[in-house]
Amino acid sequence: MSRRVVRQSKFRHVFGQAAKADQAYEDIRVSKVTWDSSFCAVNPKFLAIIVEAGGGGAFIVLPLAKTGRVDKNYPLVTGHTAPVLDIDWCPHNDNVIASASDDTAIMVWQIPDYTPMRNITEPIITLEGHSKRVGILSWHPTARNVLLSAGGDNMIIIWNVGTGEVLLSLDDMHPDVIHSVCWNRNGSLLATTCKDKTLRIIDPRKGQVVAERFAxxxxxxxxxxxxxxQGHIFTTGFTRMSQRELGLWDPNNFEEPVALQEMDTSNGVLLPFYDPDSSIVYLCGKGDSSIRYFEITDEPPFVHYLNTFSSKEPQRGMGFMPKRGLDVSKCEIARFYKLHERKCEPIIMTVPRKSDLFQDDLYPDTPGPEPALEADEWLSGQDADPVLISLRDGYVPPKHRELRVTKRNILDVRPPSVPRRSQSASDTPLSQQHTLETLLEEIKALRERVQAQEQRITALENMLCELVDGTD
Structure with missing residues (x-):
């Protein structure tokens, strides 16, 4: 009988543990909408959760440190006229979050560092272009202010949030409902899955499907x-006999999977959370009470089962902390925020180590908050990898940074001017000329007022932040 060779990996003993009771967030009415999104988004500053709300859609945003029982009158982010289906934090500004709703609108919100006194009801910008519910949002990993949305109209729209403009509209690639969309590391390609059972690799700027795999x-x-x-595609789905299954694919050769493994007969859709720094993928099924995790390597069988974190309560959704939000002094390599019916519970994944020193092998440089490109550079065809930061001394989120939206004004796009001498009184009635001049004067005065108010609001917010910091 041959001895089984144990594979060497520093992640063989990844250990999952739920946070202590006082570290959870209690009394949150988590949304009951039947939609396969994670319902939770988290970054180094804030935890956002889609909640039940009468007369529209809402989500709650809590500072990470605000654990314990949440006041039932705690301000919400409200503005949608139907349930919120997905939320996503901007990777380049920890105070900016986007929300998508059944009401077909996408809203982008600025969350202040201080706790607001009342509901936040005014988004920075509302993006309207879908004709049916919008259920998927994903920020571009390396370009500033670029946001992707996918809706029930089978369309993908890529927006410049800084101007409110549609950069690209991919409306003839999916014949049915889109189930998931994912950017690659530098944001040059998309992987999408659809109800027609086809996995597609799309170059959004060329508007082309560059590879696809049916079933x-x-x-x-x-x-x-x-x-x-590495540019492979990791998938989760179901066999013909409704077994849950995972797969690994090479887009350059979609004929045969690199790996294909059956898992179990549970019917919850598996949400994959992938960590590129460790090449570990965590699988969380809605309605499951476990998180399974696998390491993806270049050696057969390519997808190696590591372990399962199990608990008693099923999860209604799951948030996944970016690497820069983890505690490197405790060898924490992942943190999840598990949604129950009335609370959110952090789950911490660590690699047990005896040394107190910084573990270089666990924490390679990771994407930081600075974008590598502007939106127009990306649109013109440029690509860039994420701007990396070291976690050696831990990560401190920067202060509140405001997102400036400069909408293109149709009044700025003036027709070519006609030389004055060629205009006669008969061409333009005097009253019309006078009305136009009056309107332009009024617009100019209003603009100046708005700019002055914006400066005043920014100054007041900065004073408030300083006061809050002083009392902490």
């Missing part, structure tokens, strides 16, 4: 796909 998983239930750091 990567043969079952009819929704499939999910994420890019790995």
């Amino acid at each position: 990567a998983h043969e079952g009819m239930r929704p499939m999910r796909a994420v890019f790995t750091r």
Whole structure:
């Protein structure tokens, strides 16, 4: 009988543990909407959760340190006229979050560092272009202010949030409902899954499907796909017999999977959370009470099972902390925020180490908050990898940074001017000339007033932040 060779990996003993009771967030009415998104988004400053709300859609935003029981009158972010289906924090500004709703609108919000006194009801900008519900949002990983949305109209729209403009509209690539969309590491390609059972790799700027695979998983239930750091595609789906299944694919050769493994007969859609720094993928099924995790490597069988974190309560959703929000002094390599019916519970994944020193091998340089490109540079065809930062001394989120939206004004696009001498009184009635001049004067005065008020608001917010910092 041959001895089984144990694979060497520093992640073989990743250990999951739920945070202590006083570190949870209690009394949150988590949304009951039946939608396969994670319902939770988290960054180094804030935790955002989609909640039940009468007469529209809402989500709550809590500072990470505000654990314990949440006051039932705690301000919400409200503005949508129907349930919120997805939320996503901007990777380049920890105070900016986007929300998508059943009301077909996307709203982008500025969250202050201090706790607001009343509901936040005014988004910085509302993006309207979908004709049906919008259920998927994803910020571009390296370009500033670029946001992707996918809706029930089978369209993907890529927006410049800084101007409110549509950069790209991909409206003829998916014949049915889109189940998932994922950017690759530098944001040059998209991986999408669709109800037509096809996995597609799309170059959004060329508007082309560059590779596709029909029935990567043969079952009819929704499939999910994420890019790995090496450019492979990791998928979760169902077999024809409704077994849950995971797969790994090479987009340059979609005929055969690199790996395909059956898992179990549970019917919850598996949400994959991939960490490119460790090449670990965590699978969280809605309605499951476990998180399974696997390491993806270049050696067969390519997707290696590591372990399962199990608890008693099923999860209604899950948030995944970016690497810069983790505690490197405790060898924490991942942190989840698990939604229950009335609370949110952090779950911490660590690699047990005896040394107190910084563990270089666990924490390679990771994407920081600075974008590598502007929106127009990306649109023109430029690509850039994320701007990396070291976690050696831990990460401190920068102070509140305001998102400036400069909408293109149709009044700025003036027709070519006609030389004055060629205009006669008969061409333009005097009253019309006078009205136009009056309007332009009024617009100019209003603009100046708005700018003055914006400066005043910014100054007051800065004073408030200083006061809050002084009392901490």
